[in-house]
Amino acid sequence: MIPRFSLARPTTLSEAFESHLAAGGDAAYLAGGTELLQVMKMGFAQFGVLIDLKGIEELGGLEVAPDGRLRIGAATTHRTLERSALVRERLPALAALEARVANVRVRNTGTIGGNLAFAEPHSDPATFLLVCGATVELSGPNGRRELTIGEFVLGPLFTAREPDEIVVAIHVPATGPSSGRAYDKIAFFERPAASVGVAFTVADGAIREATVAVGSLTEVPTIVAAAGTAFEGSEAAEAALDGPSGAAADAFGALDVVADLNGSPDYKRHLAGVLLGRAARTALREALAHA
């Protein structure tokens, strides 16, 4: 059984902060519960009060903001992202990624904000959102702040979020002209063994900007700068990708890869290399289609 707790159901952020303060720190915020309830059930965490955030309207919503960024309310479920016509049109790689998170039951309840706040090293969205230059908007009793994914995720299961702060929304910059983004993963269990995100911008027949991030290999999703550099200047043609993809994958050799049930560091590097080749093709196709 889940250890005993009281449940608070605020409808505004300030009510949620009040509940947190009233609990004297013995509280946790609850969204879909797919991670939190699980760790409580397993005895890894216990809280006197759970503060359910699902009734707070500001944590909902999924729209293109006036600044052009996609604003994803933190309580948006994976399933909503998977099925959203807006996401499919604006950020197809995210919709495709979300359709493959865990299983349909987790997708129906788990939220994007909860996923990022839990900071599982094998999180699908974190790796892809890192490549997209997305930011996490936090609100707390002392105000609001926006952090990049790199600033937010500090370690395995560890983020920059203060205990009383709430993830309000995720902001994803629009894909620019002649740009493409892609994500690919391989999973033997519920979570990926290795995953790769790629973002390309092409100009004058060449790849001008490239960002590569890996997930599930290292303790946190990581941008591999040398892997991005390996693509820059290459001909923007699928047939020309093999060379730079190989060079980019070689850059994974310098990563401090964690061995786990999915395999040894070398094996996981190999998997990431294969995924990189695939994701690079997809990203390039999208960039050329947006030219």
Add this chain to the structure above:
Amino acid sequence: MPDTIELELSVNSRRQALRVEPRETLGEVLRDRLSLTGTKISCDAQVCGACTVLVDGLAVSACTYLAADADGREVRTVEGLATDGQLSPLQQSFIDHAGFQCGFCTPGMLMAATALLEEDPDPTREAVIHGLEGNLCRCTGYAQIIDAVLAAAATGREGAQGDEKATAHEAAT
């Protein structure tokens, strides 16, 4: 005296008012308070799918879904599939295609497939495999289950062209 909360929900189209502890899962409430033991708890970690039930039409893991989150919602369990003693076309299809052996995963398979077919009445084989990949079966090897779902989908499409029984079933669910 532990904290308790009042819930009002619909379970298989029947209104239920309950007083529960916040920590109680939907699976515990269904099985222990409402004696609806068709929903099975197996892995208790949202991985196996044996506890799949539908909340407002969406498949969820009853083992890790707070009963409190079902407040004001419509819950459907395997006990709600048959109407007036008549198995749902999907249930009948599982029998016709030998879609189970020990049967422990079956309630979850049926509920997951029910949600899948309501969303996509004409799924490809690939879509069925994708939709059920979070439901584990250790007996059948899955092929018969997928066949059963695809056949039920075909039956449902025929039924939709004027079969009264199918209309009545839809109205009831």
